[in-house]
Amino acid sequence: MTRDIPLPELPIVLAPMAGGPSTPELTAAVSAAGGLGLLAGGYLAPEELSRRIDAVAAATDRDFGVNIFHPTPAPEAPPAAAAAAEWSAHRARLAAAFPDAALPATPHADDDGYAAKLEIARAAPAHCRWVSFAFGHPAAAEIDRLQAAGKAVALGATTLAGVRAAVAAGADAVVVQGIGAGGHRATVAGVDDPGADDPATAPGPAGLVAAAAAAAGEVPVIAAGGVAGPADVARLRAAGAAAVQVGTLFLTAEEAGTKPAHVAALLRLRGRPTTLTRAFSGRWARSIANEVTDRIPEAPALYPQLHHLSSPMRAAAAAAGDPERLNLWAGSGFAACRVAPAAEILAGLLPEAGR
Numbered sequence: 001m002t003r004d005i006p007l008p009e010l011p012i013v014l015a016p017m018a019g020g021p022s023t024p025e026l027t028a029a030v031s032a033a034g035g036l037g038l039l040a041g042g043y044l045a046p047e048e049l050s051r052r053i054d055a056v057a058a059a060t061d062r063d064f065g066v067n068i069f070h071p072t073p074a075p076e077a078p079p080a081a082a083a084a085a086e087w088s089a090h091r092a093r094l095a096a097a098f099p100d101a102a103l104p105a106t107p108h109a110d111d112d113g114y115a116a117k118l119e120i121a122r123a124a125p126a127h128c129r130w131v132s133f134a135f136g137h138p139a140a141a142e143i144d145r146l147q148a149a150g151k152a153v154a155l156g157a158t159t160l161a162g163v164r165a166a167v168a169a170g171a172d173a174v175v176v177q178g179i180g181a182g183g184h185r186a187t188v189a190g191v192d193d194p195g196a197d198d199p200a201t202a203p204g205p206a207g208l209v210a211a212a213a214a215a216a217g218e219v220p221v222i223a224a225g226g227v228a229g230p231a232d233v234a235r236l237r238a239a240g241a242a243a244v245q246v247g248t249l250f251l252t253a254e255e256a257g258t259k260p261a262h263v264a265a266l267l268r269l270r271g272r273p274t275t276l277t278r279a280f281s282g283r284w285a286r287s288i289a290n291e292v293t294d295r296i297p298e299a300p301a302l303y304p305q306l307h308h309l310s311s312p313m314r315a316a317a318a319a320a321g322d323p324e325r326l327n328l329w330a331g332s333g334f335a336a337c338r339v340a341p342a343a344e345i346l347a348g349l350l351p352e353a354g355r
Contacts, residue, residue, distance in 0.1 A: 003281075005129055005172060007243055008036035008063065011233070012346050013222055015247030016067030016132065016254075017183060017329070018042030024055035025255040029342035031062040036243070040131055042069040047118035057125040065130025065154070066121050070135030071111035074283045074301040075189040075197065083107075086300040091309060094279075097295040098325065101313040108308040114293040118142060122149045130154055132175065134222040135283070135303075136188050143170045154222065156186035158202075159193040160316075163212045163221075173220045175245055176212040178205035180226025182248040182274070182331035185284040197276065197284040205232075206239040213240025227349070228333025234351045242292075246349060248331035265323040270335040280314065280327040282306030288328035 012035035022040035030037035039056055040109075041049045049066070056064050078086055087107045095103060118138070121131045122145055131146050132154035137324055143153050147170070154173040155166035165188070166174045177186040179202035187196045195201045203211070209223045219244035227233060233244045251258045252266055265288055275289045277294035282303035287293055299306060310327075317325035330337075340346075 006063070007173075007220060010350065011241075012033035012036070012348065013243050014038050014250055014342075015224060015244040015245050016040035016042075016134075016181075017247050017251065018044075018067075018160055020096045021251050021256045021258040021284055022131070023257040024052045025057060026250065026257070026342055027064055027252055028059035029253070029255045030250070030346060031056075031064045032060045033343035033346045034062075035346050036130065037064045038130065039066045041066050041121075041210065042112060042134065044308070046113045046120055049117055050120050050249050053120065053124050053128055057128060061127060063127050063129040065132060065136055066124065066128060067132045068114065068117045068121060068135045069112045070076060070138060071114050072134030072189050074303040075187055075192075076301040077189065078300060078302070083302060087302055087305050087309065090299055090302070093296055094310070094313070097100055097292075098313065099352055102316065103313065107305045109305050112304070114145060117135050117241060118146075122146055122151065124151075126150065126254040128244050132156070134184065134186060135171050137166065137191065140170065143168060147172070156188065157189045157192060157212070158185060158196040160211055161217075161263065162188055163215045165191045167219050173222055173242070174212065174216055175222045175224055176209055176241075178202070178208055178223070178225030180205065180286070180332035181224050182286045182334065183329035184281070185276075185286075186224075187284070199276065204233050209236050210240040213345060226332040228336040230349055230351050231335065233349050237351075244275070244349075248329075248334050249337055249345055249349070251330070252337045252339045253345055255342050259318045259326070261318050261321045261326055262319050262321050262328055264321070265326070265328045266330060266337045267339070269323065269328075274330055274334065278308065280308070280310050280317035285327070285329060286331060288320060288323075288330045288334065290326070290328060291324035292327075312351070
């Protein structure tokens with residue numbers, strides 16, 4: 001690791017969950033309890049991200065970090081000439097399945113304020129020590145600037161090819177995401193192996209972590225995906241993970257900003273399976289199965305266009321308490337979710353909690 005920036009006291013990293021669940025209070029609570037809280041920067045205006053970083057910094061003197069969406073096209077994204085047609089076809093499928101849904105008439109894409117957020121992260125308070133990236137790897141010069149400012153950089157991967165690329169890019173840690181992770185896949189287009197998002201070919205989490213740790217050498221591996229309790233944490237640690245990133249179990253933390261309809265689904269729909277879907281956003285993501293995932297089994301690789309397309313429908317569903325039209329992001333271990341303070345959830349993930 002550059003500059004010998006330490007991993008957390010306890011081997012638990014809070015996954016940065018954009019779209020509401022991630023709050024300054026949740027991030028600070030995990031860091032204050034001895035883990036590493038990562039604040040989601042995705043979908044926030046740059047000025048709001050800056051405000052939230054300052055709020056975390058004021059709430060705890062422990063290390064924390066921030067996550068930024070990298071503007072890399074989704075894997076298998078179609079050429080620009082075909083994108084508009086595929087967007088229109090997907091809109092038509094949504095309109096046919098949900099005739100009363102409010103859907104935008106034209107596509108929209110953006111880079112989520114990447115450049116501004118990168119600078120905010122670089123200039124963040126000193127104990128905002130980590131900057132992690134979703135969906136892509138920054139340019140070498142961008143990584144160099146962050147590290148020169150005392151930040152440690154964590155890059156994501158879902159395959160060994162991605163791990164090797166992250167190490168070669170200069171990552172201080174690699175977040176290796178297993179197929180059971182909730183929310184968006186961390187697959188990087190053109191870097192991770194083709195088929196990384198196919199459950200039929202994805203390796204088991206412990207095997208992937210063991211191979212990743214060997215490939216990463218001295219660069220720490222942070223394992224993520226499908227964690228349901230201390231046994232999973234212990235298994236991933238034994239496979240070579242320096243720490244374990246957990247998101248789904250913190251969705252129901254008292255400090256989280258998860259939509260009430262989403263929390264209710266996590267607690268009441270324990271008998272439903274999770275499924276990988278592109279219907280909501282145009283990137284593969286794991287959700288509790290619902291009417292959207294059932295009625296729209298196929299969707300093009302058009303992120304963020306499909307994210308913006310479904311946004312009004314999802315907002316209306318959240319306001320109405322309707323789980324069937326909401327992106328119910330959840331990992332395969334979501335049945336273990338419970339409402340509790342973040343510090344209590346973290347303590348329950350430690351190996352001694354399983355004895």
